[in-house]
Amino acid sequence: GAGVSQSPSNKVTEKGKDVELRCDPISGHTALYWYRQSLGQGLEFLIYFQGNSAPDKSGLPSDRFSAERTGGSVSTLTIQRTQQEDSAVYLCASSLVWDQETQYFGPGTRLLVL
């Protein structure tokens, strides 16, 4: 379809392992956001990409978290040395540069760290 896609949809990993989560934004959307949704909580902002500008990483909870966006399209969120408290749903959203409040979300990746 034409929406935001994320992969994998579910990921189970062992504590201490690294994981990579992928986001394919809507074609033509230059703004891309990563959010984290813990059980029973709202969405927590992680990182924002806009075009070729330096990303806003102010929401990343620790230096174990990093993200990149290659070619202004696909983005990868990497969590190194995963901890149990990293278990959450990781949501990606994209938007047009002139309408950044209207963010379109992907279905999320459900991460479980055992």
Place this chain on the structure above:
Amino acid sequence: GQQLNQSPQSMFIQEGEDVSMNCTSSSIFNTWLWYKQDPGEGPVLLIALYKAGELTSNGRLTAQFGITRKDSFLNISASIPSDVGIYFCAGTITGANSKLTFGKGITLSVRP
């Protein structure tokens, strides 16, 4: 940091009833948005509000941007079973890269 408060955590209504949800903040927001999240899906934007006092409708949904810019409400009229889901309010502040601050959400259940 900024926080948006939504309560109660859960609401249970009968099909056909109207329901109102409120969202408050200790800080001023320039844009208020309401999202709905179905199980296993990402949030979907329902209504966006850009001006204090603005009242906007989308079908059976009506939302208002409080004049103090510190609150917003969402009304759902004549509820139907597919209204079940989690309703989040969110806000943005000008110059904050449009990163959304979300409330914790209200889970709505509709009894047929």
